[in-house]
Amino acid sequence: MAKRTKYLKPEDRRILTADVLASKRISPNFVRVTIGGNELADYTPMGFDQWFRLFMPGRNGLRLPTAASNLWYAQYLMMGKDHRPLVRNYTVREHRAAGAGTFGTTAEIDIDFAMHGDHTPACGWASACEPGSTVGLLDEGITYQPPEHTTxxxxxxxxxxxxxxxxxxxxxxxxxxxxxxxxxxxxxxxxxxxxxxxxxxxxxxxxxxxxxxxxxxxxxxxxxxxxxxxxxxxxxxxxxxxxxxxxxxxxxxxxxxxxxxxxxxxxxxxxxx
Ligand SMILES: Cc1cc2nc3c(=O)[nH]c(=O)nc-3n(C[C@H](O)[C@H](O)[C@H](O)COP(=O)(O)OP(=O)(O)OC[C@H]3O[C@@H](n4cnc5c(N)ncnc54)[C@H](O)[C@@H]3O)c2cc1C
Known part of the structure; x- marks a missing residue:
């Protein structure tokens, strides 16, 4: 990934779990997966291009690192290929607070997957995932940071x-x-x-x-x-x-x-x- 000039990280973070509520093809090349669940109450929406690491089930289901800091990656490597989750980066397309959701009473997040075929790990998961499937999410903050002197x-x-x-x-x-x-x-x-x-x-x-x-x-x-x-x-x-x-x-x-x-x-x- 290219070097990022600067970005705003969340202050506290840990890997949260959430459940798939829906998966729908919204246009020829986009699948929208909606996730929700009680742990999303601990997710702090910052708006803009807030992104996160999405942990999806690996070869043998979903096993999540427990470390909240960047140590999650060392844990992930230690798990070995058969037990690691699938990890990719995604953006919050829309966050709905608890009570304002489309599918239930908890907070909800829509994730839009740009599909480049149905068979890459993330696209394959997005197009086939079923309601109730569990994922992990690690908030990474926002990169859109216009300096004050820019107009x-x-x-x-x-x-x-x-x-x-x-x-x-x-x-x-x-x-x-x-x-x-x-x-x-x-x-x-x-x-x-x-x-x-x-x-x-x-x-x-x-x-x-x-x-x-x-x-x-x-x-x-x-x-x-x-x-x-x-x-x-x-x-x-x-x-x-x-x-x-x-x-x-x-x-x-x-x-x-x-x-x-x-x-x-x-x-x-x-x-x-
Ligand atoms: C901060 C951040 C936020 C992101 N937000 C989103 C988002 O909201 N929605 C989204 O769809 N993507 C987003 N991405 C991009 C996404 O993480 C990558 O496209 C990811 O590699 C997809 O994983 P995969 O398993 O489908 O493909 P991989 O296993 O990573 O790659 C398999 C093959 O597909 C190719 N490939 C990967 N991505 C694309 C693509 N987009 N188009 C064409 N070919 C591709 C690779 O070159 C490779 O040949 C984001 C990335 C970052 C860093």
């Missing part, structure tokens, strides 16, 4: 970053000014982003399956009119997309390095974990 936000990413972009636009002040470039695989994968009036959203549909992910969003940002100064850049998605756009913003557009947050969410040809 205009550029958000750019591929479909894996759509949940984060949706979360940022939902949490952003209503007077936010900026532009969003989001690349998706199908025109029907667009979502209602409820963007502030001063934010222009450009959906870039990768209709040719031979086009490499990230090509369209990279071209669009390169061609975009950005205000001269005070731009904050947030880019996420495939590794080359994220680091390439960061380089473009810094080297060609003169955006200070500290005013760009970039995160490689995944890498072409390389499985996580």
């Amino acid at each position: 205009w936000s550029l958000l750019a990413g591929d479909e894996s970053a759509l949940p984060a972009i949706a979360g940022i636009l939902k949490s952003a002040p209503r007077d936010l000014q900026g532009a969003v470039y989001v690349e998706i695989a199908h025109a029907d994968d667009t979502q209602d982003l409820n963007e502030p009036e001063g934010v222009h959203v450009d959906w870039l549909v990768r209709s040719d399956p031979d086009t490499e992910v990230g090509t369209l969003v990279t071209e669009a940002v390169r061609a975009a009119n950005l205000p001269g100064d005070a731009t904050y850049g947030w880019v996420a998605g495939e590794q080359k997309l994220a680091s390439g756009l960061r380089r473009h913003l810094v080297n060609d557009r003169g955006v200070p390095k500290a005013d760009v947050t970039f995160t490689g969410y995944w890498r072409i040809g390389k499985a996580q974990g």
Whole structure:
């Protein structure tokens, strides 16, 4: 994963368990899994692009590390391949507090999986999981951190970053000014982003399956009119997309390095974990 410039971590955290409440294909390339349960009462929603490590059942069911700090990873490695959970990173698409849920009385979290086939470990799990299946969740906080001197936000990413972009636009002040470039695989994968009036959203549909992910969003940002100064850049998605756009913003557009947050969410040809 690409280096992250800065981010806001939750103060206290431990691995929480939750149960699958529903799994539904919401558009050609997105499956929404809703989780809930009593332990989500201990989850503190921060909004924006809040992400978490999702622990799904491994080869022999779900065994979770118990360490709350970064030591969870050492524990995970010690478990051995047959007993480890499957761990991937996901974003809170929507959090509903207890009592405001769609499926029950506890808090609920929607997770939107960008499907790249049905057979990778995480996509396979998302498309086949049944209500009642248990998962673990470790809160990792938010990366969207516009410095105070910036007045205009550029958000750019591929479909894996759509949940984060949706979360940022939902949490952003209503007077936010900026532009969003989001690349998706199908025109029907667009979502209602409820963007502030001063934010222009450009959906870039990768209709040719031979086009490499990230090509369209990279071209669009390169061609975009950005205000001269005070731009904050947030880019996420495939590794080359994220680091390439960061380089473009810094080297060609003169955006200070500290005013760009970039995160490689995944890498072409390389499985996580
Ligand atoms: C902070 C953060 C937040 C994230 N939030 C989300 C989110 O909300 N929704 C979401 O869908 N993803 C999100 N991701 C990306 C997700 O973690 C990865 O895509 C993950 O690798 C998927 O796991 P997998 O088991 O499907 O594939 P893996 O086993 O990791 O990889 C298998 C193969 O699939 C390819 N691959 C992996 N991801 C993609 C992709 N998105 N598109 C095309 N090919 C891919 C790999 O190159 C590899 O060849 C996030 C990542 C980070 C770091």
